[in-house]
Amino acid sequence: MDADRKLAQYYLQHADGWLVAQLDVCARCGICAEACPFYLGTGDATHTPIRKIEPLRRAVQENLTAFGWLRSLFDKGGSSAQEVSDWVSEAYFTCTVCNRCSLACPMGIDLGALIQLTREGLAAAGMTPHSLADAVRRQDATGSPLGVTRTLFENRLDWLRQEEGVDLPLDVPEVDSLVAFTSIELIKFPGNLAAMAKVMEAAGESWTLSSTGRESVNFATFSGDTEEQTEFVRRLTEAALELGVKRIILTECGHAYDTVRRIASRLYGLPLPFEVENILETIVRFLREGRIRLRPDAFAGQRITFHDACKLQRLGGLIEQPREILHLVAPETFVEMTPNREAQWCCGGGGGVLASPEADEIRMKAFLPKVEQLERISPDAVVTACSTCRLQFLDGSKYYDMDIDVRGITEVVAAALETETPKGA
Amino acid sequence: MDWLEFFRGPMFQIALLVFILGMVYRFLRIVLMGWKKDYSPPRGSAAAGVVKTYVKGLGFLPFLPPKFPGTRHRPLTYIAGGMFHLGLFVVIFLSTPHMEAWRSVLGFGWPTLPTPFIDGFAAMSMIGMIILLSNRIVSPVGRMLTGLGEWLNWIVVFLPLLSGWVLYHHLFGMPYQTIFAIHMFTVDWLLIWIPFSRISHFMTYFITRTMHGAKFGRLGVEP
Ligand code: HEM
Numbered sequence: 196m197d198a199d200r201k202l203a204q205y206y207l208q209h210a211d212g213w214l215v216a217q218l219d220v221c222a223r224c225g226i227c228a229e230a231c232p233f234y235l236g237t238g239d240a241t242h243t244p245i246r247k248i249e250p251l252r253r254a255v256q257e258n259l260t261a262f263g264w265l266r267s268l269f270d271k272g273g274s275s276a277q278e279v280s281d282w283v284s285e286a287y288f289t290c291t292v293c294n295r296c297s298l299a300c301p302m303g304i305d306l307g308a309l310i311q312l313t314r315e316g317l318a319a320a321g322m323t324p325h326s327l328a329d330a331v332r333r334q335d336a337t338g339s340p341l342g343v344t345r346t347l348f349e350n351r352l353d354w355l356r357q358e359e360g361v362d363l364p365l366d367v368p369e370v371d372s373l374v375a376f377t378s379i380e381l382i383k384f385p386g387n388l389a390a391m392a393k394v395m396e397a398a399g400e401s402w403t404l405s406s407t408g409r410e411s412v413n414f415a416t417f418s419g420d421t422e423e424q425t426e427f428v429r430r431l432t433e434a435a436l437e438l439g440v441k442r443i444i445l446t447e448c449g450h451a452y453d454t455v456r457r458i459a460s461r462l463y464g465l466p467l468p469f470e471v472e473n474i475l476e477t478i479v480r481f482l483r484e485g486r487i488r489l490r491p492d493a494f495a496g497q498r499i500t501f502h503d504a505c506k507l508q509r510l511g512g513l514i515e516q517p518r519e520i521l522h523l524v525a526p527e528t529f530v531e532m533t534p535n536r537e538a539q540w541c542c543g544g545g546g547g548v549l550a551s552p553e554a555d556e557i558r559m560k561a562f563l564p565k566v567e568q569l570e571r572i573s574p575d576a577v578v579t580a581c582s583t584c585r586l587q588f589l590d591g592s593k594y595y596d597m598d599i600d601v602r603g604i605t606e607v608v609a610a611a612l613e614t615e616t617p618k619g620a
Numbered sequence: 621m622d623w624l625e626f627f628r629g630p631m632f633q634i635a636l637l638v639f640i641l642g643m644v645y646r647f648l649r650i651v652l653m654g655w656k657k658d659y660s661p662p663r664g665s666a667a668a669g670v671v672k673t674y675v676k677g678l679g680f681l682p683f684l685p686p687k688f689p690g691t692r693h694r695p696l697t698y699i700a701g702g703m704f705h706l707g708l709f710v711v712i713f714l715s716t717p718h719m720e721a722w723r724s725v726l727g728f729g730w731p732t733l734p735t736p737f738i739d740g741f742a743a744m745s746m747i748g749m750i751i752l753l754s755n756r757i758v759s760p761v762g763r764m765l766t767g768l769g770e771w772l773n774w775i776v777v778f779l780p781l782l783s784g785w786v787l788y789h790h791l792f793g794m795p796y797q798t799i800f801a802i803h804m805f806t807v808d809w810l811l812i813w814i815p816f817s818r819i820s821h822f823m824t825y826f827i828t829r830t831m832h833g834a835k836f837g838r839l840g841v842e843p
Pocket residue numbers: 222223224301302683685697698700701702705752753756773774777819821822823825
């Protein structure tokens with residue numbers, strides 16, 4: 196099979212000391228399985244994390260080890276269509292690249308990065324699942340994987356301005372911050388935009404949206420298409436440079452934050468010509484500078500918990516910020532799930548899994564560890580700072596018939612804003 | 621020259637040479653192939669992450685990996701791994717005959733533990749290995765991850781432990797010389813086998829752990 200050879204070639208071209216060390220060191224102990232929501236939710240050994248990099252492991256073993264070389268003298272290798280389809284489904288449909296296994300592996304193997312590299316090879320060999328490949332093409336053509344064109348974007352903003360009576364500045368140069376939303380928020384959670392506008396106004400931040408840098412989601416990160424990934428980031432960063440802003444603020448999305456930070460620093464080097472800030476950092480900055488205040492009784496009597504997103508917390512280090520915020524708005528009733536912070540159970544929807552219909556059934560199973568976690572503390576609401584997690588929680592709580600509110604952190608903050616003149620005073 | 625002399629003498633020298641050259645090759649290959657620099661803006665200290673990851677790894681028992689919260693492992697796998705490695709290290713470095721062997725290679729020696737202790741550690745190590753092997757046979761994940769290489773690794777590591785133990789206890793009434801020769805033969809094989817197998821993780825472990833600590837330290841996340 197030709198694509199097969201292309202795949203191995205890609206891996207060999209990208210083989211460095213890091214990769215060789217990662218693959219050499221694995222003791223095949225299976226501890227990583229117990230860290231993975233897809234293994235735990237299904238109990239199926241084939242979803243063991245280290246198995247999800249099978250094509251990568253094979254390429255390296257067959258070409259860069261003594262035994263692989265010996266074997267190749269007798270066995271010409273090659274892989275069946277069945278194997279290839281198994282590789283694709285394991286790499287794309289049973290992994291959110293949440294990095295939980297990376298932290299659990301006793302050898303410190305960076306499984307998340309290996310699975311991402313596996314996807315990159317599959318993408319280069321043209322093996323990306325159609326759903327993701329189509330979404331990437333749509334993002335390339337229309338500017339958004341959901342097909343939100345510039346006109347649609349502007350119409351949506353108009354509708355929000357009228358409906359919510361908020362100020363949503365567009366393409367204003369020389370302001371401090373460019374805010375880039377995800378089209379998921381625009382379509383599914385427009386309340387986030389209104390909430391953001393309220394927070395920005397309360398803090399007196401000078402900000403703008405951009406009609407060219409309007410999308411922060413990057414479906415090429417999911418598919419592993421590195422070229423398009425860079426292109427999508429460039430659209431955003433070029434808008435920032437053109438507008439002359441000091442920083443890009445990324446809203447409630449996990450992979451956008453990780454992708455933009457990484458790719459931008461590869462494009463421009465460090466320090467970056469602008470800051471890349473996540474909404475959590477923005478809110479904490481406003482709080483520290485005394486620009487906004489939050490009412491401690493805003494959610495009186497409601498048990499609120501926080502779900503750490505894999506790309507924001509486990510891979511982004513934004514661990515204490517959400518806790519600082521939630522302790523202010525629910526000082527008495529904020530409760531943690533266990534485990535939490537970098538050890539938090541993944542929701543099972545990220546990394547493109549939610550966008551792949553093929554994974555619909557298994558992603559509900561991957562939500563099971565979450566169900567158990569939630570049942571132990573039975574909160575009224577779960578707050579998250581990632582819209583993908585939020586979608587997965589909405590689906591999951593419906594599927595498992597759980598009575599729980601799912602909220603984005605920006606809306607929580609907007610609802611708790613202390614207004615200067617208390618009503619009725 | 622009888623077998624014992626051969627396995628202790630020329631064969632051992634060859635085995636040692638293969639071991640050293642093989643490990644140097646493995647190490648150099650990784651270093652010379654290099655790795656990509658992480659350009660993302662740092663949120664924490666890479667060095668602090670490295671220190672933390674080693675301290676966590678050594679916190680409980682040497683070579684017993686830190687337990688990651690919410691990992692619903694069978695604790696036995698962890699404990700067996702710790703028993704096996706700890707026992708192995710005590711036997712290799714703290715028993716008198718082995719220290720003498722090291723002294724002849726390195727030129728200096730160190731204090732050792734009384735033999736009954738060593739005996740206990742060796743037994744613990746073998747029990748650990750048997751538990752690990754049963755897990756590989758019983759659990760579906762273990763079965764899936766166990767191939768020919770893992771079986772060979774197990775045998776190649778278990779035999780020197782077993783033969784050393786038999787040697788010490790004068791079991792089976794075999795002549796001392798014969799068992800000693802068998803022990804040395806298995807040790808030679810272990811040395812030759814290591815650089816070709818995953819057992820070379822005793823070296824690569826320090827590379828990947830360091831990378832892991834540096835990466836997550838830089839990200840501002842507990843490694
Ligand atoms: C600094 C030295 C070493 C470190 C840090 C280390 C660490 C580890 C770790 C973390 C594992 C996987 C978890 C487990 O099963 O406990 C493992 C497995 C293993 N190690 Fe080591 N190791 C070292 C040296 C050695 C040596 C010298 C040998 C043999 C001569 C060895 C043989 C094995 C074997 C056979 C396994 C697989 C056990 C199984 O069947 O699951 N290790 N090692």
